[in-house]
């Protein structure tokens with residue numbers, strides 16, 4: 001296992017190749033635009049619709065998924081994970097030829113056996129560790145976000161060099177690309193988004209907001225305290241770890257942090273985290289998500305609606321309107 005930086009990757013490996021970016025959503029638009037700015041020949045594969053119009057407006061050649069897959073040497077699947085297997089079977093697989101590379105930014109479908117590529121193609125992953133919009137924003141600022149790289153299948157003997165060149169085109173080798181496996185990326189990514197980054201964090205923010213509002217404090221103050229300021233605290237941790245954040249906050253806040261943190265995230269919380277990880281490792285979460293999609297997403301849709309109506313969303317929308325400088 002290694003970390004790779006700019007000097008380990010050679011963009012000329014992609015010089016005579018065409019890359020098809022399939023999907024033009026959060027990751028698709030960012031990866032396609034960064035690659036193009038890095039001199040890579042990119043076409044976009046889509047169905048007719050909103051993304052197609054956007055990709056054309058952004059100056060790309062847009063083809064159907066079938067045409068783009070057949071044209072390209074490297075095919076990066078950036079569709080929502082839940083649709084990838086069907087689109088792969090019907091539109092990508094028929095155009096694959098020996099020596100092509102099939103790329104992913106998340107290992108879900110390969111790791112859980114929903115996509116089984118033929119043996120004569122390379123199968124790899126370049127996964128930026130960042131939401132797509134920041135993959136683009138940080139690149140435009142002259143930097144890059146870190147990434148993960150994994151080779152699942154090396155039919156040509158060149159898979160790692162091609163994947164590394166792709167990662168360089170995204171800007172990831174500026175920040176560091178860590179070599180891993182499809183299993184490790186998939187399980188840690190699902191764990192991170194469920195237990196910490198998305199599920200854990202939104203539950204913590206809502207619980208804090210509700211505690212203050214239910215105790216009679218203003219929703220505006222509760223919003224600033226529990227959501228708005230979180231970004232500023234996270235920015236400090238991002239720049240210099242927990243110690244930089246603790247250097248910047250008051251000693252009173254730091255003492256409160258030491259006294260209270262473990263009362264909020266207790267041994268029971270950690271035991272629940274271990275249980276969440278077991279369910280991911282055993283494929284229970286994947287099965288639940290696949291079945292949820294087959295059933296038309298009843299739970300996903302109901303909870304999405306309920307969450308959109310949470311009072312923190314109402315007060316937040318009102319307060320953010322006044323912050324004209326904020327990237328929305």
Ligand SMILES: NC(=O)C1=CN([C@@H]2O[C@H](COP(=O)(O)OP(=O)(O)OC[C@H]3O[C@@H](n4cnc5c(N)ncnc54)[C@H](OP(=O)(O)O)[C@@H]3O)[C@@H](O)[C@H]2O)C=CC1
Nearest residue numbers: 023024025026027046047049050051078079105106131132
């Ligand atoms: N979001 C992120 O930041 C991250 C995502 N990833 C991974 O990247 C991959 C892409 O995720 P993400 O960028 O969030 O996806 P999005 O939901 O943002 O984008 C979906 C894109 O796929 C298109 N699409 C959907 N269905 C079809 C179809 N049947 N045929 C053709 N095009 C279709 C949509 O076009 P239309 O407008 O027509 O619907 C849209 O352009 C996933 O594997 C995900 O796990 C990894 C790291 C971070």
Ligand SMILES: CC[C@](O)(C(C)=O)C(=O)O
Nearest residue numbers: 129130131132189193197
């Ligand atoms: C944290 C969510 C994420 O895993 C990401 C941006 O890396 C995702 O899949 O969107």
